[in-house]
Amino acid sequence: AQSVTQPDIHITVSEGASLELRCNYSYGATPYLFWYVQSPGQGLQLLLKYFSGDTLVQGIKGFEAEFKRSQSSFNLRKPSVHWSDAAEYFCAVGAGRGGADGLTFGKGTHLIIQP
Amino acid sequence: DSGVTQTPKHLITATGQRVTLRCSPRSGDLSVYWYQQSLDQGLQFLIQYYNGEERAKGNILERFSAQQFPDLHSELNLSSLELGDSALYFCASSSPLGRGADTQYFGPGTRLTVL
Numbered sequence: 153a154q155s156v157t158q159p160d161i162h163i164t165v166s167e168g169a170s171l172e173l174r175c176n177y178s179y180g181a182t183p184y185l186f187w188y189v190q191s192p193g194q195g196l197q198l199l200l201k202y203f204s205g206d207t208l209v210q211g212i213k214g215f216e217a218e219f220k221r222s223q224s225s226f227n228l229r230k231p232s233v234h235w236s237d238a239a240e241y242f243c244a245v246g247a248g249r250g251g252a253d254g255l256t257f258g259k260g261t262h263l264i265i266q267p
Numbered sequence: 268d269s270g271v272t273q274t275p276k277h278l279i280t281a282t283g284q285r286v287t288l289r290c291s292p293r294s295g296d297l298s299v300y301w302y303q304q305s306l307d308q309g310l311q312f313l314i315q316y317y318n319g320e321e322r323a324k325g326n327i328l329e330r331f332s333a334q335q336f337p338d339l340h341s342e343l344n345l346s347s348l349e350l351g352d353s354a355l356y357f358c359a360s361s362s363p364l365g366r367g368a369d370t371q372y373f374g375p376g377t378r379l380t381v382l
Contacts, residue, residue: 188373195269195357196373242310253323254300254312255371 154179154245158258165233166266173228173261175243184246185226186255187217191239199241202226213237238265270294271374273358279380285346288377292339292360298322299341300361300371301333305354316341345379353381 155178165171177183184203188196200211207219217228226243240262244255270293280286292299301313303326312325316335327333330348335341345352355376361369 186370195271195375196359197269198370198372201370244310254302254315254325256312257310259309 154183154256156243156245156256156258158241158243158261160261161259162262162264164264164266167235168232171228171230171233171237171263173241173243173263175226175228175258176224177226177243177245178224179245183226185217185219186244186246187211187215187226187228188242188244188257189239190242190260196242199228233263233265235265235267238263269372269374271358271360271372273356273374273377275377276375277378277380279382280348281382282348282350284348284381285344286348286379288343288345288356288358288379290341290343290358290360290374292341292358293372296360296362296372297339298361298369299335299339300359301327301341301343302357302359302373303354304357304376305351308354310357313343348381350381353379355379 157176159174186201187199190196199215200209202209202219209217215230219226240260242260243258272291274289297318300315304310313327314333315323319335330346333343355378357376358374359371361371
């Protein structure tokens, strides 16, 4: 069975600083990987996804993620964070064809932005 | 706005009761997924329907059931409710299978409180 680990429960970053959120996955085949963001009281919004091809994936809101098969990682990055980026971030791996079955989520990383 | 709608937004009920949560997928999406988000278990996949048929099952309790109707809306039925069922329940929908990796679009969720 697949699993996702997000080692950091909380991360605090100063506004304007760079950000990296870690994600490690366990999956027997080629993984389908996703990053979602959840703002307070909101649903989950897809930031980006990896299926195949270029291992550096660009997403919305200036986020990017890099798939590293050798490290079983899919870390999320942003060069300069804004106060509006404060939210909960979830990494997920998809079973079946491209996540066409249910997604397995990590526990999430809570991002706090310091002024 | 993802295009996925869920009703009601909030639900408060008592132990032993039964409730029904409703989800309308994005226009054109045939797959509907249900997830439960709780503080202790995180985000867990419950069940998926595709065009009216159950397609995948996750950690869904026997007290819970779901169905997808001909108009593609879905309902999640929770019975014999326990305090531990208090959670945020999300519905997601995705585009028809066969287009490679599908993206799941999440609704705003229904917050269930069992007293």
